[in-house]
Amino acid sequence: MNIHEYQAKALFATYKIPVPKGNVAFSADEAATIAATLESAVCVVKAQIHAGGRGKAGGVKLAKTRDEVIPFANEILGKILVTPQTGPEGKEVRKLLIEEGADIQNELYVSLVDDRATGSIVIIASTEGGMEIEEVAEATPEKIIRCVVDPVLGYQAYQGRSVAFQMALPKEVIGQFVKLLGNLYRLFVEKNATQIEINPLIITGDNRLIALDAKVGFDDSALFKHPDINELRDLDEEDPLETRAAQHGLNYVKLDGKIGCMVNGAGLAMSTMDVIKLAGSEPANFLDVGGGASKETVQQAFQILLDDPNVKGVFVNIFGGIVRCDRIAGGIIEAAKEVDLNVPLVVRLEGTNAKEAKDMLAASDIKLIVADTLWDGAQKIVAAVT
Ligand code: GDP
Numbered sequence: 001m002n003i004h005e006y007q008a009k010a011l012f013a014t015y016k017i018p019v020p021k022g023n024v025a026f027s028a029d030e031a032a033t034i035a036a037t038l039e040s041a042v043c044v045v046k047a048q049i050h051a052g053g054r055g056k057a058g059g060v061k062l063a064k065t066r067d068e069v070i071p072f073a074n075e076i077l078g079k080i081l082v083t084p085q086t087g088p089e090g091k092e093v094r095k096l097l098i099e100e101g102a103d104i105q106n107e108l109y110v111s112l113v114d115d116r117a118t119g120s121i122v123i124i125a126s127t128e129g130g131m132e133i134e135e136v137a138e139a140t141p142e143k144i145i146r147c148v149v150d151p152v153l154g155y156q157a158y159q160g161r162s163v164a165f166q167m168a169l170p171k172e173v174i175g176q177f178v179k180l181l182g183n184l185y186r187l188f189v190e191k192n193a194t195q196i197e198i199n200p201l202i203i204t205g206d207n208r209l210i211a212l213d214a215k216v217g218f219d220d221s222a223l224f225k226h227p228d229i230n231e232l233r234d235l236d237e238e239d240p241l242e243t244r245a246a247q248h249g250l251n252y253v254k255l256d257g258k259i260g261c262m263v264n265g266a267g268l269a270m271s272t273m274d275v276i277k278l279a280g281s282e283p284a285n286f287l288d289v290g291g292g293a294s295k296e297t298v299q300q301a302f303q304i305l306l307d308d309p310n311v312k313g314v315f316v317n318i319f320g321g322i323v324r325c326d327r328i329a330g331g332i333i334e335a336a337k338e339v340d341l342n343v344p345l346v347v348r349l350e351g352t353n354a355k356e357a358k359d360m361l362a363a364s365d366i367k368l369i370v371a372d373t374l375w376d377g378a379q380k381i382v383a384a385v386t
Pocket residue numbers: 044051052053054055056060062100101102103104130199200212213214
């Protein structure tokens with residue numbers, strides 16, 4: 001789960017990570033009220049969406065006087081921002097962060113992420129803040145500093161000093177930087193984060209470190225331990241079909257292709273997507289109905305697939321183990337009664353009670369194409385949608 005910059009900054013503040021003074025606004029009036037409470041007349045008006053790259057897309061404006069805040073707020077609120085991270089459809093701006101302008105001397109980059117190779121949290125830092133870090137890594141990999149934190153020992157101050165020296169930070173900020181990394185590490189571990197990114201982390205004219213941007217992602221599977229974090233969820237920022245799927249315990253990720261897939265087991269779902277690509281088309285989603293899917297879950301899954309306007313055909317690929325094939329067939333028959341099945345449907349059922357399932361489907365009046373193998377099914381659905 002991701003949160004907004006203003007929420008991440010509030011969380012930073014509770015971990016003694018320095019952030020600019022500011023607050024969230026839902027209207028231009030509120031923006032003006034907040035600006036009036038700030039000490040500096042120079043304010044920054046920042047679009048709050050779950051995506052980076054806002055600066056270049058016109059979502060971050062520097063108001064030289066408090067009076068400029070209102071027109072900037074009016075300009076950004078309600079705007080659809082398109083950044084490299086939003087996808088071509090963009091994201092609507094529903095709220096703004098109004099904060100004090102900072103005196104930027106230097107822009108740095110710091111992030112913490114899970115490193116699967118070492119099973120540890122890794123600190124990534126660079127002097128090249130304020131830019132796309134992927135581009136820095138590509139063009140000048142020597143400017144990216146990595147520091148793996150031993151999960152048993154935890155973060156050690158010497159590691160922070162080592163990173164600071166490699167970045168040649170001015171001596172006035174080294175102590176602050178070492179503490180900042182320690183606080184970030186503590187936040188990461190205590191709140192089960194999966195990623196924290198500050199880009200830019202700035203050094204001000206009077207040598208203070210301030211997090212000017214803040215991005216934090218959390219491990220969905222650990223959210224039950226953190227009701228305070230779970231409360232920060234913003235469903236407006238999430239795909240409505242994915243939200244619905246999660247409510248029904250379905251493992252669903254929306255993609256851009258036109259073949260809806262209903263599969264049991266993550267591994268089989270991945271191979272199904274691969275084979276669809278091999279057969280010359282693209283999957284519209286990843287969907288694992290899980291090991292214990294009931295008739296109702298299957299029905300819900302079907303509805304979610306068909307509610308995606310991109311879906312031009314559905315491929316059901318079930319290997320009956322714990323989920324019996326006849327249960328899936330029952331779900332398909334129920335779903336077909338409820339929804340208007342106006343796209344081709346290819347069904348491949350194999351394993352426990354496959355024969356009973358095929359008989360049930362044959363006895364129903366649903367229009368479907370039966371497939372015998374994964375490859376056969378993929379070819380049939382691709383042929384049916386093209
Ligand atoms: P992003 O583009 O979505 O990553 O948004 P950021 O929060 O990183 O803001 C983009 C850029 O706006 C930053 O890299 C800064 O250069 C600039 N910016 C943000 N806040 C301030 C500020 O207080 N003063 C000044 N001068 N620039 C700022």
